[in-house]
Amino acid sequence: MAGLSHVDGDLVPAAEASVSVHDRGFLYGDAVFETLRIYGGAVFRWDDHAERLARSAAALSLDHGLSSADLRRRVAETLRANGLDNALVRLSITRGVGSGGLSPDPDADPTVVVHAESLPRGGVGSDPVRGGPATLQTVKTRRVPDAAIPSEVKTHNHINAVLARLELRVSGADEAVMLDGDGRLAEGTTSALFFVDGNALCTPSLDGPVLPGVTRAEVIDIAEGEGIPVTEGSFTPEDLRSAEEAFVTTTTRGIRPVGTVDGIDVGAGPVTALLRRVYNARIERECYGGERLSGAGGSTPGDSEAGDGDGDGDGDADS
Structure with a gap:
């Protein structure tokens, strides 16, 4: 090393x-x-x-x-x-x-x-940390309830996430969808969950055992600024599986489109593409002085590709 x-x-x-x-x-x-x-x-x-x-x-x-x-x-x-x-x-x-x-x-x-x-350069026209859309699998391991360990606390104890990742060995998926004690969507092992249901951008509420992710908050801010309705609520795995498009977020890799959930094709779409474009433009403007910004929103050909997703959600990333 x-x-x-x-x-x-x-x-x-x-x-x-x-x-x-x-x-x-x-x-x-x-x-x-x-x-x-x-x-x-x-x-x-x-x-x-x-x-x-x-x-x-x-x-x-x-x-x-x-x-x-x-x-x-x-x-x-x-x-x-x-x-x-x-x-x-x-x-x-x-x-x-x-x-x-x-x-x-x-x-x-x-x-x-x-x-x-x-890691590679970020911002507009950047190369993904690791290519390919996310493949998600709902697992049996549940999120630890807030009454046991507050979800807002980021500790070195990752056994809950490790157990969830072990379940992925059967399906070969690269991120687990974890549920709360009532069987509702919570989050990934290291990522926040988002999906589009036709009416709004949806994400599990922080009322459940969900980490208040920095990138999660950034995406919600961007969506609201772009006039995209955001619903933070209680959702089922079927809501995610039947979504029009979906993505996950982590600090390390930003917005990563979802390809499949439990083997069902979901994929990215126009909302995911817009959010990624604006997210990358913010990074470009704030961290690189706008070096690669061009046109409205700083879009470049690679920014809206569904297969240009980042990462595999390793244990160092957070949402």
Whole structure:
């Protein structure tokens, strides 16, 4: 593993980066994290990610003592040390090494790790991180209810998502559709779900066990700005399977069209194409100074292709 990682204030070779076997993040998943997308050296929607990280830490009573500016500086140092302008960054904060047992040690010194990986340029006319529309499969593993682990908290404990991904081995799908305890749509293992039903752009409400995704919020903002009705509500798997078009969102890969749901063709469409075009134009304008913008909305031939979807929804991405 090439490159340098930022561990507790020091830049170290990524292959040698480590935390203690007594670290609570390793032992219990007692840690929070954010996945960031870097375009042209800029962290896209840093304030939104920083606020969500703070909410996660507060929910765990994890007082790491670092300001948003301190964390952003560590991210910038990591990018600079690796010479990266377009990247994925994972920022993790654990409760650190405790005195033993499940009860948190109030005197523990938090562990802060920043790791970066190169990704292609984003924005208008960009190459996908990985090609192909998403194939979704509804799984039996249910989302953890808010009463157990609040859905807005991003912790290192991913067992729920791991169990869901294991179910995909049978179908070969690349993202799981997870339901809540009542059998209603919740989200993917690392993505937010969207579909068009003919009347509106639909997405599961945050009233359920759904992560308040940064990209999810960005897409809703774009849709409302384009005059597309948005319904945040309670939906069934059949609503998704019978949709006119569908897509998933993650921080790493933006808007990814859906090809099939449970083996049924769904595909992208004009709403998905419009949202992707405007989303990419925002990135181009805000992070690259509008370098590739041309015409209304900054559209380019590749931006509206259904098969130009991004990613396979790995465990580092979020919605």
